[in-house]
Structure formats: structure tokens, C-alpha cells
Amino acid sequence: MAFLRTSFTRRSLAVLAATALLAGTASAAGYPERPITIVVAFAPGGNVDATARAIGPALSKALGQPVVIDNRAGGGGTIGSTLVARAKPDGYTLMVGSTATNATAPAMLKAAAYDPVKSFTAIGGISTTPSVVVVAPKTTARTYQQLVEQSRAQPQGFSMGSPGTGSLNHLTTELLKQKTGLKATHIPYKGAGPALSDLLGSQLDAMVDQLSSSAPFIKDGRLRAVAQTGAQRSPVLPDVPTLREQGVEGVDVAVYTGLFAPAGLPRDVEQKLVKALGEALQDADVQQRLAAQGSERIAMDQPAFARYVADEARRWSEVIRTAGIAQD
Structure with missing residues (x-):
């Protein structure tokens, strides 16, 4: 009897498992x-x-x-x-x-x-x-290497804004500091808009920003882009070289x-x-x-x-x- 009960239990479990599988498949x-x-x-x-x-x-x-x-x-x-x-x-x-x-x-x-x-x-x-490294009207750098050199000449480095601590803009700035020796003080804002506003007014030196939000200001000449962070140039800014083109490896960044x-x-x-x-x-x-x-x-x-x-x-x-x- 014990054998029969065990055998029946196993068969029942197998049937239930198969039924559940079929139900899941049908669903x-x-x-x-x-x-x-x-x-x-x-x-x-x-x-x-x-x-x-x-x-x-x-x-x-x-x-x-x-x-x-x-x-x-x-x-x-x-x-x-x-x-x-x-x-x-x-x-x-x-x-x-x-x-x-x-x-x-x-x-x-x-x-x-x-x-x-x-x-x-x-x-x-x-x-x-992709993102883009943009500089304020007061900043004279026209290439990424010039930006790095000028930042190192400042006691606190360049002031670089972001939409907030931990944003990809901020972390890309940290990556650039680690990989290229960029000297920068991070200034967090509550969103990209306020940071861009201060950059346009030269209250910041530079910023890493998403291309989509900075492109209009770059195209009308109010900001200057020194590098794109994508692996290739974006069709939106075909005249702006990538960091890779400027000899910077390991910093291909895109959202x-x-x-x-x-x-x-x-x-x-x-x-x-x-x-x-x-x-x-x-x-x-x-x-x-x-x-x-x-x-x-x-x-x-x-x-x-x-x-x-x-x-x-x-x-x-x-x-x-x-x-x-x-x-x-």
C-alpha cells in the first residue's frame, strides 16, 4: 500500500506539473x-x-x-x-x-x-x-587638450556644472578627470537648465552636457563645443571632433x-x-x-x-x- 500511495503521489505531481506548464504556455x-x-x-x-x-x-x-x-x-x-x-x-x-x-x-x-x-x-x-564638452563664452579653449591645459593652470581647476551629483554629465566629468588629468571642481545643479544658464553667462567654465540640449546653443554660437563623447561624430554636429579623434581613449560615452x-x-x-x-x-x-x-x-x-x-x-x-x- 505504501508503494501504491507513493506511486500515486508521484503520478499526481507529474500531472499537476504538466497541467501548470500547459496553462503557462497557453497564457x-x-x-x-x-x-x-x-x-x-x-x-x-x-x-x-x-x-x-x-x-x-x-x-x-x-x-x-x-x-x-x-x-x-x-x-x-x-x-x-x-x-x-x-x-x-x-x-x-x-x-x-x-x-x-x-x-x-x-x-x-x-x-x-x-x-x-x-x-x-x-x-x-x-x-x-552622445554628450558634448562645451565651454562658456569666456573660455578660450578650442580643443579638448587646450581645455585640459587651461584647467591645470587654475588653482581650483575649471568650474564644471552638471544637472546633479551622480548624473551621467557629472560622472563623465569624473571619468575625464581620471583618464586625462582634467582639473575641475564639480558644481551640481538641480537640472540641466540652470547649469546651462550659468554656463551661457560665463558663471561656469565648462560642462559635459547631452548633445540634444546643448546643440541649439552651439549652433547659434553662444557656446563652443570642444569635443563629442560618442565613438563617432553625431550628424547633429558634424564639425565637432570626438575625444577619440583628439587622442583620448576609453572615454566613449553615450546615454x-x-x-x-x-x-x-x-x-x-x-x-x-x-x-x-x-x-x-x-x-x-x-x-x-x-x-x-x-x-x-x-x-x-x-x-x-x-x-x-x-x-x-x-x-x-x-x-x-x-x-x-x-x-x-
Whole structure:
């Protein structure tokens, strides 16, 4: 009898497991059956938000369901990211993440409640937006090397603003200090707008800024760009050389955006999202909107993008550790 009870129990468990597997497969096969939410971990109006709103309608078309953008700002991007990391991995809660959410913010904040790589499924890359090293009207440097030389001639170095401590603009400045000997005092602001305003008024010496926000001032001559941080020159500023072209290696920096889901996503749901994102990125309107904000499409398949996300997380964690600027 004991043998029969054991045998029956094993058969029952096997049947239950098979039933659960089939139910999960059937549910995934019907995905998506209701609207999908894309969380943006920042306030409306920024680069990540603009990217999410550019891709949203095309994703909706590819998936056959409404896509809703949900802004959950705060904590440098960690509040919205934590919400997604803890969400049910069913494909209905996604995130347009970025260098901030999946690299710099969790490295800056020791108390971040998620792992920038392990807590997510990287669906695919969307865009990169390079930064640019810009100088104030009073600053005479016309090349990056001149900027470094002039900064070293000042007792406190150059004053260089950023949208805030831990922003990619700030961390790129720290990386330049570590790699090139740039002498600079970091001046944090509450957003890029106030920092740019002081730079235009020569209250700052220089700044690393996203190309999309500085380009209008560079084009009308109110600011001078001495270098781009991307691997290649952006079509937005074709006459401004990159740091690499000026002999600076290891400082290729661009803000990336990508589509993420919580870790543990069913494989077939994951593949549907990968396919839908690929279709969305082929949309002419999406490409036009990305180009208008100075962004370029990421040309990587899903595995390559996942490796890139992990590499960026390690890279910026090391910059932050070396600079000693992580916060509790």
C-alpha cells in the first residue's frame, strides 16, 4: 500500500506539473491580451520620456494592444526601476530604462533595492545620445587638450556644472578627470537648465552636457563645443571632433535607452517583445523622432545589448568607486 500511495503521489505531481506548464504556455501564447504599461523612471520632458513616447505608438501597433506611458520619477530613477523590478514578470509591465536606471543610479545609491542587471530582462536597445564638452563664452579653449591645459593652470581647476551629483554629465566629468588629468571642481545643479544658464553667462567654465540640449546653443554660437563623447561624430554636429579623434581613449560615452522587463519573463513572451521592438524601430516616425533629439538607433541584437548593459553597469560602478562619491 505504501508503494501504491507513493506511486500515486508521484503520478499526481507529474500531472499537476504538466497541467501548470500547459496553462503557462497557453497564457503566454495569448500574450498580449490587455494594455501594456511602460514605466519611465523620470518626469515628463526628458530624453528617456521622449524616447518612450516615440516608441510607444509603434510598439502598440506591433503588439496589437494599447501601450500606456507611466512616469514614476524620483530617486534618480530608482523608484520607477524598483517598481518594475518587483512587478510580475508577465510582459504587462515594462520599462524604458537608460544608463541612469541600469548603471549609474544603483551604483551611486548603496541602498538601491534592485540589481541593475540581474533584476531585469533586457529586451533590446533603442537609442544612444552622445554628450558634448562645451565651454562658456569666456573660455578660450578650442580643443579638448587646450581645455585640459587651461584647467591645470587654475588653482581650483575649471568650474564644471552638471544637472546633479551622480548624473551621467557629472560622472563623465569624473571619468575625464581620471583618464586625462582634467582639473575641475564639480558644481551640481538641480537640472540641466540652470547649469546651462550659468554656463551661457560665463558663471561656469565648462560642462559635459547631452548633445540634444546643448546643440541649439552651439549652433547659434553662444557656446563652443570642444569635443563629442560618442565613438563617432553625431550628424547633429558634424564639425565637432570626438575625444577619440583628439587622442583620448576609453572615454566613449553615450546615454543609452532600452526596453526592459522584470527578470523571469517567459521565454516566448520575451521573444514576442523582442520582435515587436524590432518592428517598432523600423517605423519611419520613430526614426524621425529619435533623430530630432540627436539620438541614434542601437544596432545590436538582444544578446549583444544585454552584454552592453552589463558592461556599462560595471564601468560606471568602477568610476563611482574610484571617485569615492557613492551615497548611502
